[in-house]
Amino acid sequence: MAQATKETPMMKQYQAVKDQYPDAFLFYRLGDFYELFNDDAIKGSQLLELTLTQRNKNSQTPIPMCGVPHHAVQNYIDILIDQGYKVAVCEQMEDPKLAKGMVKREVTRLVTPGTQMDMSGEQAKDNNYLTALVIEDQSYALAYTDLSTGELKTSVLDNRDSLINEMINLRTKEVVVDDTLEDSLLNFFNEQGILISHQGETVQSSEVSYLTQDLDSSSEVKVVSLLVTYLTVTQKRSLAHLQRAVAYEPSYFLKMDHYSKYNLELTNNIRSGKKQGTLLWLLDETKTAMGGRLLKQWLDRPLLDRKSIEGRQDKVQELLDHYFERSNLQDELTKVYDLERLAGRVAYGSVNGRDLIQLKTSLQQIPKVRYILESLNSPVFDELMKQLDPLEDIVGLLDQSIAEEPPISVTDGGVIKDHYNDRLDEYRDAMKNGKQWIAKLEAQERQNTGINNLKIGFNHVFGYYIEVTKANLDKLPDDRYERKQTLTNAERFSTPELKEKETLILEAQDKSTALEYQLFADVRDQVKESIDRLQRLAKRVAELDVLQSFAVVSETYHFIRPTYTKSHDLEITEGRHPVVEKFMGHQEYVPNDVSMNPKTNILLITGPNMSGKSTYMRQLALTVIMSQMGCFVPAKKAKMPIFDQIFTRIGAADDLISGQSTFMVEMQEANNALVHASENSLILFDEIGRGTATYDGMALAQAIIEFVHNRVHAKTLFSTHYHELTVLEDTLAELKNVHVGAVEKNGELVFLHKVEDGAADQSYGIHVAKLAGMPETLLKRANEILTGLESRAASLDNQQVHHVESQAENVSREIDLEKSDEDPKGKTEASQLALFDPVDVDPNVDQVLDQLKRLNLMSMTPMDVMNKMYEWQQKLQ
Numbered sequence: 001m002a003q004a005t006k007e008t009p010m011m012k013q014y015q016a017v018k019d020q021y022p023d024a025f026l027f028y029r030l031g032d033f034y035e036l037f038n039d040d041a042i043k044g045s046q047l048l049e050l051t052l053t054q055r056n057k058n059s060q061t062p063i064p065m066c067g068v069p070h071h072a073v074q075n076y077i078d079i080l081i082d083q084g085y086k087v088a089v090c091e092q093m094e095d096p097k098l099a100k101g102m103v104k105r106e107v108t109r110l111v112t113p114g115t116q117m118d119m120s121g122e123q124a125k126d127n128n129y130l131t132a133l134v135i136e137d138q139s140y141a142l143a144y145t146d147l148s149t150g151e152l153k154t155s156v157l158d159n160r161d162s163l164i165n166e167m168i169n170l171r172t173k174e175v176v177v178d179d180t181l182e183d184s185l186l187n188f189f190n191e192q193g194i195l196i197s198h199q200g201e202t203v204q205s206s207e208v209s210y211l212t213q214d215l216d217s218s219s220e221v222k223v224v225s226l227l228v229t230y231l232t233v234t235q236k237r238s239l240a241h242l243q244r245a246v247a248y249e250p251s252y253f254l255k256m257d258h259y260s261k262y263n264l265e266l267t268n269n270i271r272s273g274k275k276q277g278t279l280l281w282l283l284d285e286t287k288t289a290m291g292g293r294l295l296k297q298w299l300d301r302p303l304l305d306r307k308s309i310e311g312r313q314d315k316v317q318e319l320l321d322h323y324f325e326r327s328n329l330q331d332e333l334t335k336v337y338d339l340e341r342l343a344g345r346v347a348y349g350s351v352n353g354r355d356l357i358q359l360k361t362s363l364q365q366i367p368k369v370r371y372i373l374e375s376l377n378s379p380v381f382d383e384l385m386k387q388l389d390p391l392e393d394i395v396g397l398l399d400q401s402i403a404e405e406p407p408i409s410v411t412d413g414g415v416i417k418d419h420y421n422d423r424l425d426e427y428r429d430a431m432k433n434g435k436q437w438i439a440k441l442e443a444q445e446r447q448n449t450g451i452n453n454l455k456i457g458f459n460h461v462f463g464y465y466i467e468v469t470k471a472n473l474d475k476l477p478d479d480r481y482e483r484k485q486t487l488t489n490a491e492r493f494s495t496p497e498l499k500e501k502e503t504l505i506l507e508a509q510d511k512s513t514a515l516e517y518q519l520f521a522d523v524r525d526q527v528k529e530s531i532d533r534l535q536r537l538a539k540r541v542a543e544l545d546v547l548q549s550f551a552v553v554s555e556t557y558h559f560i561r562p563t564y565t566k567s568h569d570l571e572i573t574e575g576r577h578p579v580v581e582k583f584m585g586h587q588e589y590v591p592n593d594v595s596m597n598p599k600t601n602i603l604l605i606t607g608p609n610m611s612g613k614s615t616y617m618r619q620l621a622l623t624v625i626m627s628q629m630g631c632f633v634p635a636k637k638a639k640m641p642i643f644d645q646i647f648t649r650i651g652a653a654d655d656l657i658s659g660q661s662t663f664m665v666e667m668q669e670a671n672n673a674l675v676h677a678s679e680n681s682l683i684l685f686d687e688i689g690r691g692t693a694t695y696d697g698m699a700l701a702q703a704i705i706e707f708v709h710n711r712v713h714a715k716t717l718f719s720t721h722y723h724e725l726t727v728l729e730d731t732l733a734e735l736k737n738v739h740v741g742a743v744e745k746n747g748e749l750v751f752l753h754k755v756e757d758g759a760a761d762q763s764y765g766i767h768v769a770k771l772a773g774m775p776e777t778l779l780k781r782a783n784e785i786l787t788g789l790e791s792r793a794a795s796l797d798n799q800q801v802h803h804v805e806s807q808a809e810n811v812s813r814e815i816d817l818e819k820s821d822e823d824p825k826g827k828t829e830a831s832q833l834a835l836f837d838p839v840d841v842d843p844n845v846d847q848v849l850d851q852l853k854r855l856n857l858m859s860m861t862p863m864d865v866m867n868k869m870y871e872w873q874q875k876l877q
């Protein structure tokens with residue numbers, strides 16, 4: 001990046017700093033501006049929409065330059081960070097007026113996407129995770145932290161898929177790596193827009209030892225050390241608020257891969273990626289930013305342990321049963337600011353007076369919160385209540401020291417209360433008396449001179465002065481008045497008395513602001529001592545906030561408390577999809593039952609398009625997730641097992657991650673489920689196979705169902721357009737047909753959205769044709785053809801299994817299809833022949849054959865095929 005410049009001493013200094021931060025935009029402070037030079041300026045001026053100018057314009061090698069005013073710098077930094085860049089901020093380390101020679105400059109902070117701390121508005125409820133990654137013994141050690149809250153976690157993952165899942169779950173924007181990482185993984189991060197930061201050496205500081213002391217595995221220690229080293233190098237300030245690293249095991253939680261989370265729209269909707277219309281959006285009635293972040297974490301990791309789940313639900317029940325206490329609790333929580341991030345700012349030294357007042361106000365709510373919980377008189381809150389430490393000592397300190405409405409700046413005074421420090425009070429007295437004295441002097445001077453508009457003013461350059469308009473100058477006795485400044489209409493003077501008082505006042509003022517800053521820093525340091533107490537409190541408050549949020553939504557949307565079975569029985573009565581229901585209204589939504597047990601592990605769902613098949617499937621998945629988060633669920637009654645994993649293949653979403661074809665993604669997701677699911681898992685397959693040619697897809701679908709049925713035994717909802725598959729009910733004992741019905745009403749096809757036993761009536765296409773007014777004879781003929789096709793299709797069932805073999809092998813070696821004795825090739829060909837039986841030579845034959853050749857079977861449903869054949873048949877007859 002370095003460019004040849006004929007270097008002035010300043011550019012030399014600039015270049016020396018820039019060389020240390022080649023991968024960051026260097027914001028170089030020059031007076032009231034931060035300047036960017038060379039390549040930084042060229043690229044920066046585009047990204048920030050700044051005017052590109054030149055330094056040393058007339059020299060042979062002018063230097064490209066652009067700049068931003070110092071007071072607005074944060075906005076510009078944020079823009080670059082949001083786009084995934086790093087920014088090094090280089091400050092003037094001495095007053096240019098006092099500096100001898102070049103002003104000393106240093107980089108005081110390196111802002112990166114993963115270490116950005118200023119989150120406001122909607123973002124306050126998001127965590128910003130910086131991740132580090134190390135490969136050791138063929139495993140992936142991962143550590144992550146949110147610098148603004150101090151949370152620090154680590155885990156060792158034994159395969160790449162789990163790692164990628166975890167990375168996507170964390171929505172990390174920056175990953176710190178050493179040289180153990182393989183290129184393909186780095187490429188993957190690049191494609192994902194994750195910034196890669198290399199950290200060569202790991203420093204074993206006392207901070208690192210402290211933070212890693214609870215870890216057992218050497219790779220976890222290694223990766224946390226890497227992360228902390230990177231933070232030390234980039235942040236250049238105290239990391240006192242980092243919490244000791246906690247090892248976690250993803251298998252302690254309900255496992256869902258990122259496809260499933262995406263498909264189920266847990267935190268981001270598929271359409272715009274926003275929160276609106278997601279489960280998170282529905283469940284979020286939290287009152288604090290900490291609660292909002294914890295809710296998201298719980299949603300990302302629902303529990304497996306029944307006792308812990310029921311522990312949460314007990315509390316939700318109590319809060320649900322006590323409306324008044326709950327609304328009081330909400331009122332108190334609303335007044336609690338982001339304790340975690342305030343603690344972070346205290347540790348960072350970036351806290352100001354207003355932050356400390358927010359901290360005080362927040363802490364003052366804690367005794368009230370405890371009181372409310374006590375009044376519930378229920379043992380379920382005992383543990384939580386004990387941990388709600390009101391930090392009275394800190395409240396006392398802040399109450400005595402920090403002014404109620406302090407300014408933002410901590411260096412200009414006005415932050416510390418009167419009577420906190422005797423010395424400060426003295427200075428303040430002097431300042432106050434001085435001001436009164438000045439007012440008195442002004443009155444006196446007016447009287448003495450008879451100049452009524454004479455006034456005493458102050459400015460930073462000339463200090464106190466007596467101002468007299470030019471018209472009145474002749475009234476001034478010239479003995480005591482010393483001229484200081486001449487303006488257009490007036491002159492400014494000083495007198496010996498004014499000078500004397502001025503010295504006293506200004507000294508008091510300087511000393512007072514310096515002392516105030518000192519006192520403020522002391523208070524801040526005392527609060528810093530209690531950071532871990534603050535963080536513990538923040539966690540408990542967040543938990544309480546999420547629980548009250550669950551109680552609120554459970555009441556608003558009529559959720560009920562589920563019970564759990566060990567027997568793999570699942571009985572949901574009148575279940576609903578909470579988000580769809582919210583959009584359409586409780587009255588409109590048609591509730592549905594789900595009944596499964598070890599004898600009915602698979603529900604094969606048929607029904608016309610738009611009838612509600614995928615809504616039914618999603619609703620079960622969301623119910624399971626909500627239940628294992630500890631929330632209540634949208635149903636009238638719910639009894640369910642605790643699931644270990646959820647797999648989904650829903651909707652036609654293409655792979656966002658690697659841009660693969662829909663069908664490939666479909667097969668990969670299906671394969672993932674088949675390989676990893678257990679009998680305690682939930683699988684949702686929505687129209688598997690529709691991405692390929694009709695018979696191909698149908699055969700695959702059947703083979704997959706058989707595999708799940710014979711090997712996996714997971715609870716599976718399988719929706720399909722392939723009506724032919726419904727005959728499987730006769731041969732697969734654990735499979736049951738259900739369908740979503742529709743009826744004709746006043747000449748229109750009405751979807752009932754009601755799931756009922758048995759297979760769907762498959763003649764909806766013909767039904768629609770009837771509604772469209774087609775002639776009776778045509779409809780009759782269509783029905784005949786349909787019947788014929790059905791019987792032929794049924795006779796082909798076995799052969800389809802063979803046809804799928806080669807496909808299935810590609811999908812997964814795990815899929816071990818039952819082999820038939822017959823020759824698959826011969827049968828398949830026979831079936832194709834049977835389907836498209838050639839007719840005697842006819843003038844239309846060529847035309848039909850031509851159309852057939854060009855037909856895109858991939859995009860056709862069986863009904864489309866039927867219609868097409870009907871058309872050809874008409875032609876050929």
Ligand SMILES: Nc1ncnc2c1ncn2[C@@H]1O[C@H](COP(=O)(O)OP(=O)(O)OP(=O)(O)O)[C@@H](O)[C@H]1O
Binds near residue numbers: 588615754
């Ligand atoms: N239980 C229900 N009560 C009321 N409306 C519902 C219900 N289920 C689904 N719907 C409505 O029907 C629409 C279609 O539902 P869904 O997408 O689940 O149908 P589908 O059968 O999966 O369709 P396709 O086969 O075309 O994918 C939904 O957007 C919703 O508006």
